[in-house]
Amino acid sequence: MRILVIEDDEAAAGYLAKGLGESGYVVDRAATGPDGLAMAVTESYDLIIADRMLPGIDGLLVVEALRKKGDNTPVLFLSALGQVDERVRGLKAGGDDYLVKPYAFAELLARVEALIRRKSGRAEETVLKVADLEMDLLARRVTRAGTEIPLQPREFRLLEYLMRHAGQVVTRTMLLEHVWDYHFDPQTNVIDVHVSRLRQKIDKTFTSPLLHTVRGAGYCLRAPE
Amino acid sequence: MRILVIEDDEAAAGYLAKGLGESGYVVDRAATGPDGLAMAVTESYDLIIADRMLPGIDGLLVVEALRKKGDNTPVLFLSALGQVDERVRGLKAGGDDYLVKPYAFAELLARVEALIRRKSGRAEETVLKVADLEMDLLARRVTRAGTEIPLQPREFRLLEYLMRHAGQVVTRTMLLEHVWDYHFDPQTNVIDVHVSRLRQKIDKTFTSPLLHTVRGAGYCLRAPE
DNA sequence: CCTCGATCACCAGGATGCGCATGGGGGCGA
DNA sequence: TCGCCCCCATGCGCATCCTGGTGATCGAGG
Numbered sequence: 050m051r052i053l054v055i056e057d058d059e060a061a062a063g064y065l066a067k068g069l070g071e072s073g074y075v076v077d078r079a080a081t082g083p084d085g086l087a088m089a090v091t092e093s094y095d096l097i098i099a100d101r102m103l104p105g106i107d108g109l110l111v112v113e114a115l116r117k118k119g120d121n122t123p124v125l126f127l128s129a130l131g132q133v134d135e136r137v138r139g140l141k142a143g144g145d146d147y148l149v150k151p152y153a154f155a156e157l158l159a160r161v162e163a164l165i166r167r168k169s170g171r172a173e174e175t176v177l178k179v180a181d182l183e184m185d186l187l188a189r190r191v192t193r194a195g196t197e198i199p200l201q202p203r204e205f206r207l208l209e210y211l212m213r214h215a216g217q218v219v220t221r222t223m224l225l226e227h228v229w230d231y232h233f234d235p236q237t238n239v240i241d242v243h244v245s246r247l248r249q250k251i252d253k254t255f256t257s258p259l260l261h262t263v264r265g266a267g268y269c270l271r272a273p274e
Numbered sequence: 275m276r277i278l279v280i281e282d283d284e285a286a287a288g289y290l291a292k293g294l295g296e297s298g299y300v301v302d303r304a305a306t307g308p309d310g311l312a313m314a315v316t317e318s319y320d321l322i323i324a325d326r327m328l329p330g331i332d333g334l335l336v337v338e339a340l341r342k343k344g345d346n347t348p349v350l351f352l353s354a355l356g357q358v359d360e361r362v363r364g365l366k367a368g369g370d371d372y373l374v375k376p377y378a379f380a381e382l383l384a385r386v387e388a389l390i391r392r393k394s395g396r397a398e399e400t401v402l403k404v405a406d407l408e409m410d411l412l413a414r415r416v417t418r419a420g421t422e423i424p425l426q427p428r429e430f431r432l433l434e435y436l437m438r439h440a441g442q443v444v445t446r447t448m449l450l451e452h453v454w455d456y457h458f459d460p461q462t463n464v465i466d467v468h469v470s471r472l473r474q475k476i477d478k479t480f481t482s483p484l485l486h487t488v489r490g491a492g493y494c495l496r497a498p499e
Numbered sequence: 500c501c502t503c504g505a506t507c508a509c510c511a512g513g514a515t516g517c518g519c520a521t522g523g524g525g526g527c528g529a
Numbered sequence: 530t531c532g533c534c535c536c537c538a539t540g541c542g543c544a545t546c547c548t549g550g551t552g553a554t555c556g557a558g559g
Binding site: 238241242244245248249262264265 | 517518519520521
């Protein structure tokens with residue numbers, strides 16, 4: 050999988066190249082709009098990541114030129130908060146996406162993978178759902194009955210794992226393996242604490258609890274009958 | 275379990291249908307790619323077996339079209355093309371497995387079962403059943419005649435062991451070994467107590483008892499005649 | 500048929516251990 | 530440096546499990 054990064058800021062470009070490289074992508078870099086456009090048309094990329102603000106040119110123009118040539122490579126825009134206008138928003142429908150700086154790298158990676166998968170015709174599961182509890186993996190948002198619930202990163206991972214195994218009992222060992230990446234018993238009550246906190250957020254203010262403890266076994270996220 | 279076979283060769287398709295039918299699957303057949311695609315989208319199958327070489331169309335295209343519609347039914351490709359890159363192309367296009375002709379039917383059956391198991395939530399051997407009593411090992415839920423029965427951890431282990439040995443007489447020593455992990459005689463009536471409790475829960479409110487005591491030998495969980 | 504011994508079922512009290520909540524400290528990024 | 534998030538430790542409450550005792554049931558032999 051090849052990715053073209055068009056970004057004038059050396060540090061930002063390096064950061065991207067390093068992170069994406071570690072995730073198994075081959076990354077080419079261009080520092081200016083014209084350079085990027087030239088590389089995009091001569092080489093074949095699976096994805097282009099472009100800054101909005103490039104020396105002397107708007108990143109949007111690069112993409113417009115590309116599209117005129119019949120190139121449909123998906124583009125992910127990076128832009129500062131003030132630069133997000135309607136034109137950029139609209140691109141989302143056309144197979145492209147945008148991300149506001151500053152961003153968490155994990156989120157960028159999620160979107161990159163989503164775009165590449167979408168392009169290659171794969172259906173993407175981006176929203177998990179259990180009863181009235183919903184999790185948007187791309188936006189990293191969780192809502193219950195329509196109201197948003199802010200979660201910490203670890204809480205998010207925990208809930209994601211529980212939702213992916215909804216209806217099943219999830220043991221502590223499973224959680225340690227997949228949420229904490231521990232492959233041993235930490236001999237503490239880390240899990241209890243986070244489950245407790247998560248419960249406060251997703252169950253406390255609602256009538257029917259979704260997160261049940263199965264004594265002697267683990268936990269189970271289940272929709273009420 | 276329903277399987278769709280997309281295969282133009284009449285003999286090969288018949289061979290598949292016969293073999294799979296004997297293994298308990300319901301098999302539908304399509305002779306061309308378009309036919310197969312139409313059947314796949316209108317009906318719901320647990321697995322699709324597709325030939326790579328179809329009249330006028332590559333089986334790959336059928337799968338790609340299916341995936342674009344958001345259909346994730348697992349697909350097993352059959353092909354005379356044994357090259358590695360062909361295999362990779364098949365898997366990339368959204369196929370889930372690849373089998374090269376000629377093949378042993380036992381191998382095909384093994385792969386079919388693996389794919390179906392994978393799709394159905396990795397639920398392999400998770401439900402034990404004796405008469406109208408059911409135990410879901412993943413969800414840790416027990417139901418009799420549809421109504422849920424809450425069990426304590428030890429009661430759960432006890433019932434699980436009994437259900438795994440349904441119809442056999444289970445001695446006290448066996449229970450101590452496998453349910454309590456005792457390798458000696460505790461000289462108490464722990465077992466009696468728990469069997470009693472379990473009986474209350476699974477037999478008390480029902481007409482025909484399932485858990486019988488075999489005097490001088492042990493216990494036996496058995497469905498009524 | 501009756502008696503007696505052995506086995507089994509059930510009940511209730513008590514101790515253990517599990518799970519939950521809260522507050523404080525340490526590490527990491529801003 | 531500051532703030533945030535994560536982890537750890539303590540104490541509490543309660544469910545769960547075991548223990549001992551008593552009554553019921555079964556089987557065999559007189």
